[in-house]
Amino acid sequence: MPDRPNPAPGELDRNLALEVVRVTEASALAASRWIGRGDEKAADEAAAGAMRRALNVLHMDGVIVNGDGDDPSRSLHTGEKVGTGRGPSVDIVLTALEGQTICAKGSHNALSVVALSEHGGFLKVPGQAYMDKIAVGPGLPAGIVDLDQPPEEVLRRVAEAKGRQIADLAVCVLDRPRHFDLIGRLYEAGARAILIDDGDVSGAIAAGLPDSGIDLYMGSGGAPQGVLAAAGLKCLGGQMQCRLSVRNDQERARFRAAGLDPDRKYDIDDLASGEVMFAATGITDGHVLKGIRLARGGAVSRSLVMRSLTGTIRTLIVHHDFVKGATLRPQ
Secondary structure (H helix, E strand, O other): OOOOOOOOOOOHHHHHHHHHHHHHHHHHHHHHOOOOOOOHHHHHHHHHHHHHHHHOOOOOEEEEEEOOOOOOOOOOOOOOEEOOOOOOEEEEEEEEEEOHHHHHHOOOOOEEEEEEEEOOOEOOOOOOOEEEEEEEOOOOOOOOOOOOOOHHHHHHHHHHHHOOOHHHOEEEEEOOHHHHHHHHHHHHHOOEEEEEOOOHHHHHHHOOOOOOOOOEEEEEEEHHHHHHHHHHHHHHOOEEEEEEEOOOHHHHHHHHHOOOOOOOOEEHHHHEOOOEEEEEEEOOOOOOOOOOEEEOOEEEEEEEEEEOOOOOEEEEEEEEEOOOOHHHOOO
16 A cells, blocks of 8 residues: 655644554454354454554554553553554554353354554553443433442433433343443343343444444453453443452552553543544454355455544445455465
């Protein structure tokens, strides 16, 4: 692709948006070969390898702020530089395959996701850290969700703001033992708990999309995934609040050493500030996107591309021809 001059402020996403979605398409297509084959490692390695190759042909000077772990021997690790080195300086958060297990099982909500910001836009968090999270979509009063409120009060406030009953609300929650109390309280309050096996980026993003059937996302999950979800919700105009989950004194000290406040409630602008671009491609069917459909000599992908600057939301259905476009063929 031709060289471009560095964009003026506000032009970052316009230059890169439709190029970056090719990155998530490439990793989703690679992972699709491993759907339902029971091999999480192979699916993850295929997706990561394809994403790295696709990122490295983009004209940008990119650094991965939150990647697939902190191990420098892994592809797409935190701190890795990607792109040609020419073009805008960008920070990147990503997951080549969100939902390794669900991809291997052929279950729901596996995605490939990338978000970009201008330098310094994303909160850097340790790869193995967890966050408590709560998220809702656009059009609600500011500050309507608060991690310090009991879930029953959150439900009451959201239902009132939407002009609905609590019984009408659907809350997406990861199906984990740590959430048994939360799930029970949602049931007691009369809300519907939509339990997912994995993929809390897709769960949080779904809360911001009008046709997903999800009103809120609640629970704890990976901290890097929280930053990635915040990037998407920022583009959608939603709200999100997160707080680091502290499991012991050593972890608290590690957060403080990294410049993070373990007691602070981080909102979307703390997690993803400035101009943000977000792209995701479905690998298996989920609340956000349908997955890859393989066909003879090709495949069909469905992607979401969003910009925070303009609020533009694009959904792309792309037919890939592996005969004519040999470089797209999953390896």
